[in-house]
Amino acid sequence: MENLNIGVLGGMGTYATIHLFKQYAEIFPAEKEWDRPRIVIDNRCTMPSRVRAFLYNENVDQLVAEMADFMQYLTDAGCNRIILACNTSHLFLPKIYSRVPQLEDNVVNIIDNCVEKIKEDCITKVFLLGSEGTIESKVYQKKLGKFNIECEVPDPDEYVLLRKCIEAVKQNVYTDEIKKIFIGLVGKYDSCVLGCTELPILYEMYKKDISTSIVYDPLRLVLEKLREEFEND
Numbered sequence: 001m002e003n004l005n006i007g008v009l010g011g012m013g014t015y016a017t018i019h020l021f022k023q024y025a026e027i028f029p030a031e032k033e034w035d036r037p038r039i040v041i042d043n044r045c046t047m048p049s050r051v052r053a054f055l056y057n058e059n060v061d062q063l064v065a066e067m068a069d070f071m072q073y074l075t076d077a078g079c080n081r082i083i084l085a086c087n088t089s090h091l092f093l094p095k096i097y098s099r100v101p102q103l104e105d106n107v108v109n110i111i112d113n114c115v116e117k118i119k120e121d122c123i124t125k126v127f128l129l130g131s132e133g134t135i136e137s138k139v140y141q142k143k144l145g146k147f148n149i150e151c152e153v154p155d156p157d158e159y160v161l162l163r164k165c166i167e168a169v170k171q172n173v174y175t176d177e178i179k180k181i182f183i184g185l186v187g188k189y190d191s192c193v194l195g196c197t198e199l200p201i202l203y204e205m206y207k208k209d210i211s212t213s214i215v216y217d218p219l220r221l222v223l224e225k226l227r228e229e230f231e232n233d
Contacts, residue, residue: 004037004230007079007106009070011045012086013170016197019204020085020219027223028230037230040077044070050088051133064095071096071103081229082106083222087195088133108226110218114193115143117221123191123214125150130195131166132159140195152189161185162196169198179206186212193218 006024010017021041028036047066048059067089074082082103084090090111097104118126128140128151141151154162161181168178182202186192191214194200200217203210 004081004226005077005079006037006039006226007071007074007077007082008039008041008085009044009067009074009082009089010041010085011043012047012050012084012089013198014043014045015169015172015201016219017041017043017085019201020083020197020223023220023223027220027227037226038078040074040079042070042074050086050092051131054088054091054133054137060092060095064092064099067092068096068099068103071107072100075103075106080106081108081226083108083110083219085197085219087111087197087218088131088137091133091137091139108222110222111139111143111195113222113225114216114218115140115147115149118144118149118191118193118216119147121214123149125152125189125191126216127152127189127192128195129154129162129185129192129199132163134195135159140193154185158185165202166196166198169201174205178202179209182206183209186210186215190214192216 008020024039030036048063052058053060053063071082087110090109126149128135135153144151165178165182168174183206187210190212192212193216194203197219203215
């Protein structure tokens, strides 16, 4: 795509958005800065919780309205590809598209793209780590099930462990306990989806101690997809 302009609705959370920007610089290598596509990042850390909106129907209308407005803001700024830097936020896309239908043409769905990659890799079973909202929504399970791919998820009593990992990244505070928890969760299966945008940060920190063969980072996969578009135009 000759005039690729990437828009990122970030701030969900901030360190995950910083990590995405770092990945962007790595995935679009350039001798000169102008060899990279433009990227506009809106770190909207003031939005209501996506997880609480799904689980408890809390501030849903406000969340949808704000997401739609911010995505329109990115579009008005010239962005023709929009990334939502949060898996759980994708649960509200149908409501957003009903408000602003034209946004659908610009969004690159990180969940759909990850599922497509898993299918291409001929994976038959994958383990999903993510927020409680993403897991309980069954969005990955349903999409993978269409391709007869089994999606295992943590037990409900492990949600508290996942929350500890996610909050550790949001607060930028890491302990030996977090390392032990994360390695234990990721290592349960041979292939794993890091279905929360905080988790790839932990993976980068601890991957030398992780034996899992295949680990999918949906944000990285989307950036790689956009790089192919950019290079093959």
